[in-house]
Amino acid sequence: MNFTKNYDVIVAGAGMAGIAAALEAARSGLRTALVEKTVFPGGLATSGLVYFYLPICDGYGRQVNFGIAEELLHLSYQCGPGEVPANWRQSTREKPLGRYRVDFSPAAFILALDQLLTEANVDIWYDTLICQTIVETGCAAGIEVENKSGRGSLRASVLIDATGDGDVAFRAGCSFDEETNKTTLWAMQASLERAREAVERSEGTRLMSFHQIGSEGEEIRSDIKAKTYPWKGTDGRSVSHFLLKGRSVLREHYEKMRAKGYRRQDLFPVTLPAMAQFRTTRAIRGRFTLQAGMAGQRFEDSIALAADWRKRGSVWEIPYGCLIPSVPGLVTAGRCLSSVGDAWEVTRSIPIAAHTGQVAGIAARLAIARKTTPDMLPVADVQAELRRKQMPYHLADLTQEDVK
Ligand SMILES: Cc1cc2nc3c(=O)[nH]c(=O)nc-3n(C[C@H](O)[C@H](O)[C@H](O)COP(=O)(O)OP(=O)(O)OC[C@H]3O[C@@H](n4cnc5c(N)ncnc54)[C@H](O)[C@@H]3O)c2cc1C
Structure with missing residues (x-):
C-alpha cells in the first residue's frame, strides 16, 4: 500500500446521501472521511445534472423531511438561482400553494457543498476510487482506494455505503436486487x-x-x-x-x-453529465426490503418518512432494516438502500438520499459510542436521537393541521 489512514467513520460516495452522512458524523466530532471518485460533491444531483430537489412535503402542506435534508434543499440555491414556493419560505405550517421543493444550478450547488463540508471538518478525498472492501473476521473494517498517490487503505469503525451502486457492500459480499434502465x-x-x-x-x-x-x-x-x-x-x-x-x-x-x-x-x-445517469443499479438486500403497496404502512423500526414525488398525500415509512446489509460494520443510505420496484421510485429521490444519509451518520455515531456495529444497535436509540432532532419517522407523528 502507498498510504494508510484511520478514521472513526468512512463515508463512501459524496452524493446527497454521503454528504448528509458525512456532515452528521463530522459535526458530532467523529473523524470522518468522505471518499468520492469524481471531483465534485453531489453525485447525480450535480455531476449527473439532476437539478430538481424533489418535495420534502406530502403535497397537502405537511412537511415530512427535516434536518439535513431540509438544510441541503436551502443550500442548493445559496450560490445561484432557485427558490422554494412562497408558502414554504417563512413557515412550515402555512397552507400549501406549491410543494416544498426547488430547482437549482448544479454548479452553484457544488460551490456551496464544498464550503459546507470543509467547514464541518469532513476529510474529503476527491478523485479517489474505492476498489475493495476490507472485511476482517466477517466485519467490514475499511476500504482500499486508488488515486494519484497509488493504492491505499482507509480504515474505520463504521463504513457508510453511499455509493448509489452499493459498491462497498457488493465488494463485501452482500446480496442485491438490480434493475435495468432506459436510455437517458x-x-x-x-x-x-x-x-x-x-x-x-x-x-x-x-x-x-x-x-x-x-x-x-x-x-x-x-x-x-x-x-x-x-x-x-x-x-x-x-x-x-x-x-x-x-x-x-x-x-x-x-x-x-x-x-x-x-x-x-x-x-x-x-x-454533459459527468456520471452515468442510471436511476436504479444495485439496491442492497437488507434486513428488510421496502416494496410496492407499502405506502402508508407503519413500521415499528421506522427511521424516515418519504413523500411520493408523483402523488400528493402518499407517504412511506422507511424501516431501519432497509439500511442494514448482511455484513456487519456497514450501513447504507440513499439510492442503494433496500427497496425494490415502486418503492424504489420513491426512496431514490434526492431528499430521501439526504434524509437516510443523516440517519446512517446517526447510526454510525451511536454504534461507535456503544462499541457495537450498526446492525446490533437498538433501533429505539436511533429513534430517540431522531426525536431529539425533531425528525418525525412515523406518519402518525406528523401534525394534522393543514391536511386536506
Ligand atoms: C435521469 C435521472 C433523473 C432523476 N430525477 C430526479 C429528480 O428530478 N429529483 C430527484 O430528487 N431525484 C431524481 N433522480 C434521482 C436522484 O438524483 C438520485 O437517486 C440521488 O441523487 C441519489 O443520491 P445518492 O447519494 O444515493 O447516490 P449518487 O448520487 O449516485 O451518489 C453516489 C456517489 O458515489 C460515488 N461513487 C460511486 N461508486 C464509487 C466508488 N467505487 N468509489 C468512489 N466513489 C464512488 C459517485 O461518484 C457519486 O458521487 C434522478 C436520477 C436520474 C438518473
Missing part, C-alpha cells in the same frame, strides 16, 4: 431563444436550459416498446454503451434542430 441523457444547453426570454422577463434563471432524453421531453421509441429497459448500470461494458448511446441520440437531436433552422451558434450543448 440530461444535458445543459445554451439557447438564444431562452436568452431572449431571460432578457425580456429580466429573469436570469431562464438561461438554465436543458435537453432531456429519457424523460417526458424525449423518450426513446425502442425503450418504450421493449418489455424491459436495455441498460444495466452494474455491468462495466453496459455502462460505456449506455453513455455512447445517450450521446449519439443527443447528436441526432442537434442535427434535427439544425435541419429545422436552428443555427450552431444559437442552440448548442454546454454541459
